[in-house]
Amino acid sequence: MTPVIKTTELTKTYGELRAVDSISLCVEKGSLFGLLGPNGSGKTTMIKMLTGQIKPASGSCEVLGKDPVTDGISVRAAVGIIPEQETPPSFLTSSEYLAFVAKIRNIDGAEEKADWWFDYLDFADKKDVLCKDLSRGTRQKLMFAQAFLHEPKLALIDEPLINLDPVMQRTVKNFLKDYVKDGNTIFLSTHILEIAEDICSDFAILHKGKLLYTGTVSALKEKGTHLDDFFMELVERS
């Protein structure tokens, strides 16, 4: 098995608070890995460390064999990222934003690829609309498109479905399931447990910065346990 992400006793502190507390986990190539946890459990902080946006207080991590602390630019060039609650630049249109991302990422055939995303996520009518005038859901579609435009081997995506309607949620879920079939890896942070149960192969549960559990969704299903029951019990017990 090839780990695409590996963390060893990874820790981030804010003053007295241990936002991420000595977390060791492995994400294998080809998995759709769900990072689950209640509000404030440390999911976004994990993603920020894995993409070199913030430095760990202690411990280490590797992403695609690189250290995000010393080699953050290479990590961010390789992976796709949807940061939590991020919106595209207000002053660009949707198509200008994707063209901008394509230029930074040196993507060939960028216009065709962008058009594919406009059609796939059903927002071609918003191509020439300034991002400041897009609905929240459409901004989320655009953030999704920018993360996958360069067809990354690994995408770290923080609550990418929260503003999408049920039809679009299904489209995105199907995309993610198909994406990992080609050997790519998704690291998905969410607290929507139904989505995680539906699409994830593996998951980890964080609570107050600590890792409570890692396992596979299929093992839970074999036991006839629903992820939300399992999650509630584990979090309440801790």
Ligand SMILES: Nc1ncnc2c1ncn2[C@@H]1O[C@H](COP(=O)(O)OP(=O)(O)OP(=O)(O)O)[C@@H](O)[C@H]1O
């Ligand atoms: N820059 C910061 N300064 C101080 N505390 C912070 C900072 N960023 C995060 N925290 C704290 O770290 C903890 C973990 O936050 P984080 O955003 O990682 O949680 P989360 O699991 O992503 O939460 P949510 O599901 O609500 O998005 C929280 O207690 C939060 O208040």
